[in-house]
Amino acid sequence: MIPEGSLLAAHDLRKTYGSTPALDGASFSVHPGEVVAVMGPSGSGKSTLLHCLAGIITPDSGTITYAGRELSAMSDAERSALRRSDFGFVFQFGQLVPELTCVENVALPLRLNGVKRRAAERTALEWMERLEVDDLGAKRPGEVSGGQGQRVAVARALAGSPKVIFADEPTGALDSLNGERVMELLTEAARSANVAVVLVTHEARVAAYSDRDVTVRDGRARDLEHSV
């Protein structure tokens, strides 16, 4: 049921909002260091799948296994702790704390995990350098461009040494040149650090940076490359 060697796997997920089924028997898996694109039309259930996999929402039924542990068997506090220690997130926009500088934003996951400020900011700057935004450390999110802000967000997602990054339309608000650069840097950094990426996108050019793609249609996930 769980594909061998997978880090995160979901089986037969079902989730209904009112009378509308968002997930209707969706299955999914990702291996360490693998980038998997989740594609599908609007309203197909791809964001719901991502939120279930990340433990943000609980499916009505089905199983999600992360590193051999069943997510549904964990308490809310355990799931929150797991999200902080093992997961990183990149969203379309509005994810950086506007009152903090960029380096403080990137250091935030480390600070929340108890790392001291100087050490956290040192690590943060290393990641900002990888994402080519180390010169923006002292600026606040409102003072940088959309593309730069998104690179800062990617640096923040990676700074806490996550095992999985969940990226929901990470380039949705960027022009194609900036979007592609963000994807290039995100996938390169993730692969070299052996971090798995679950990438929700409706853009084929963005999905082309993945190793594999699954399509969600009517709440079901299809992996054509592995089913044919």
Next chain:
Amino acid sequence: MSIGHTLLGLLESGPRHGYDLKRTFDEKFGQDRPLHYGQVYSTMSRLLKNGLVEVDGVESEGGPERKRYAITDAGITDVSQWLAQPEKPEPYLQSTLYTKVVLALLTDRSAADLLDTQRSAHLRMMRILTDRKRKGDLADQLICDHALFHLEADLRWLELTAARLDQLAKVVAP
């Protein structure tokens, strides 16, 4: 692509041998489809016959004779005209994919599966091109981007058609 015009254009910077022309062409434009020697020599004889190039010298250096070609004034005018003339936009109105979708609907086969399989093949190719783009230089990036944008357009059509299959089935029903 017009091989004749491209070879003529390459000659504008100075006379070259056939072999040299082939090598430069392959390097700049022929990554996936290098020219055959036969193509180069037949093209050069046509250009020679039409007065667009002339033989600038013949060398043998102990081996077979090698002609060096130079572009003529008429050749330069021809290149200018070719560059100034816009390429005909391809409307792609006769699409094999559309035919396949309609046939699937008419014969009670799954058009949705057909579209999904095609989608997957397109994405696989886009992944290969994206990887090549990532590892390549600017020329590679631009060549791959051109192909990627076309594949993306196809994909959008596949999505749109998948969403309209029920409607299409009614329209094409016998």
